Amino acid sequence: MSRKIILKLEKLNKKYKESVENLHIIRDLDLEIQEGEFISILGKSGSGKSTLLNLIGMLDKPDSGKIFIDGKEVEFLKDKELDKIKNEMLGFVFQFHYLLSEFTAIENVMLPALVGNYKEKEKIKERAYKLLEEMELKDRINHKPMQLSGGEKQRVAIARALMNSPKILLMDEPTGNLDEETSEKIHTILKRINKEKNQTIIVVTHSKELSNISDKKLFLKKGVLNYDENKL
Numbered sequence: 001m002s003r004k005i006i007l008k009l010e011k012l013n014k015k016y017k018e019s020v021e022n023l024h025i026i027r028d029l030d031l032e033i034q035e036g037e038f039i040s041i042l043g044k045s046g047s048g049k050s051t052l053l054n055l056i057g058m059l060d061k062p063d064s065g066k067i068f069i070d071g072k073e074v075e076f077l078k079d080k081e082l083d084k085i086k087n088e089m090l091g092f093v094f095q096f097h098y099l100l101s102e103f104t105a106i107e108n109v110m111l112p113a114l115v116g117n118y119k120e121k122e123k124i125k126e127r128a129y130k131l132l133e134e135m136e137l138k139d140r141i142n143h144k145p146m147q148l149s150g151g152e153k154q155r156v157a158i159a160r161a162l163m164n165s166p167k168i169l170l171m172d173e174p175t176g177n178l179d180e181e182t183s184e185k186i187h188t189i190l191k192r193i194n195k196e197k198n199q200t201i202i203v204v205t206h207s208k209e210l211s212n213i214s215d216k217k218l219f220l221k222k223g224v225l226n227y228d229e230n231k232l
Contacts, residue, residue, distance in 0.1 A: 003034040003035050003036055003037075004034065004035045004070075005032050005033070005034060005035075005068075005071070006033055006034060006035040006037075006069070006070055006167055006168060006200050007031070007032070007033040007056065007067075007068070007069060007168060007200070007202075008031070008032050008033075008066075008067075008068040009029055009030060009031040009032075009055075009056070009065065009066070009067055009068075010030060010065055010066040010067075010068075011028045011029070011030065011064065011065040011066070012026050012028070012029040012030075012031075012052075012055060012062050012064075012065035012066075012067070013026055013027060013028060013029075013062060013063045013064045013065050013223075014026040014048075014051055014055060014060070014062050014063055014223075015063055024223055025048040025051045025223055026048055026051060026052055026055065026062070026223045027222065027223030027224055028065075028223075028224075029052070029065070029223065029224065029225060031218075031225060033168075033200065033202065034200075035167070035198065035200055036194070036198040036199070036200055037200055037201075037215050037216065038190070038191075038194045038200075038201045038203075038213070038214045038215045038216075039201065039202045039203070039214060039215065039216050039218060040203050040204075040205055040210065040211035040214035040216070040217050040218070041053070041202065041203070041204045041205075041218050041219075041220055041225070042204075042205065042206070042211055042217060042218070042219050042220070043219055043220035043221060044221075045206075047220045047221055047222075048220055048223055049172075049204040049220050050172055050204055052204070052220065053170055053172050053202065053204050055067065056168075056170060056202065057086070057090055057092060057170050058074060058082055058085070058086055058090075069085060069089060069090075069167070069168070070089060070167055072085070087112060087115060087164060088164050088166070089166055089167045089168065090166050090167070090168055090169075090170060091161030091162055091163075091164070091166035091168070091169045091170065092161055092170050092171075092172075093154070093157050093158055093161045093169065093170070093171040093172070093174050094157075094171075094172050094173070094174075095172060095173040095174065095176040095177055096177070097145070097153040097154055097156065097157040098157065099145040099153055099156060099157060099160075100145075101144065101145050101146060102144070103144070104141065104142045104143060104144055105132060105137060105140050105141050105142070105143055105144075105145075105148065105152075105156045106125065106128050106129060106132060106141040106142065108145075108156055108160055109128040109131055109132060109156060109159045109160045109163055110124050110125060110128045110163065111160065111163075112160060112161075112163045112164050113127070113128075113163050113164055124163075127163065128159070128163065129141060131159035131162055131163065132156070132159050134159070134189075134193075135155040135156070135158060135159050135189060136155070136185075137152060137155055137156065137159070140152055140156075149182075150177060150178055150182065151178055151182035151185060151186065154174060154175070154177075154178065154182075154186060155185075155186070155189065158174070158186075158189065158190075162193070162199075167200060168200045168201075168202060169193075169199055169200065169201045169202070170202050170203075171190075171201065171202070171203040171204065171205075172203075172204045173204060173205055173206065173207075174186060174190075174203065174205070174210075175187070175205070175207055175210055176205075176206070176207075180209075183207070183209065183210070184209070187209065187210055187213050190203075190210075190213065191213050201214070
């Protein structure tokens with residue numbers, strides 16, 4: 001029995017104007033990702049990996065083409081509807097953690113769920129605690145970012161991204177600033193949440209170690225996705 005298509009891209013194009021010519025970053029790109037898949041996207045620097053992730057995450061707009069998230073086409077949605085999808089259906093983790101320095105770990109994790117939902121604060125706090133416990137950080141919940149190591153900050157960022165139980169977790173070089181041992185811990189966590197929670201994960205990375213734990217590797221070159229690394 002086939003799984004539900006959670007993300008679908010149709011003929012996606014993105015160009016950037018550079019000096020006098022347009023730089024065609026994404027070219028007629030098609031992609032289908034099933035619910036629960038763990039996908040890694042690899043490619044050389046400047047190949048458009050982060051651009052593609054930003055398009056999927058609606059942080060940028062394509063010049064043409066269609067994006068469907070959980071069967072819903074996003075192009076014609078109003079800003080309020082787009083914000084709702086971004087907050088409730090997508091979780092983001094970047095190379096830099098972007099934690100708010102004045103808040104503790106648990107407060108940072110709670111933030112996405114508190115948007116317009118302060119009445120549920122205690123329930124939200126319970127979920128944030130559980131997520132940090134899953135990240136092996138229950139003894140760090142009241143620490144502020146400056147009191148955490150790089151790997152701990154990134155695990156807090158992952159917990160924050162999972163706070164609203166997103167359909168898709170989008171990750172841009174999540175271990176790019178971490179050492180090998182710390183990266184391996186992140187890899188273990190990602191594999192676990194993918195299998196135990198059936199969490200769809202799309203990760204952009206240069207790391208072969210991280211891509212090796214994914215279900216499928218896609219290689220981006222000249223704006224086109226391939227399954228063959230030799231086409232890079």
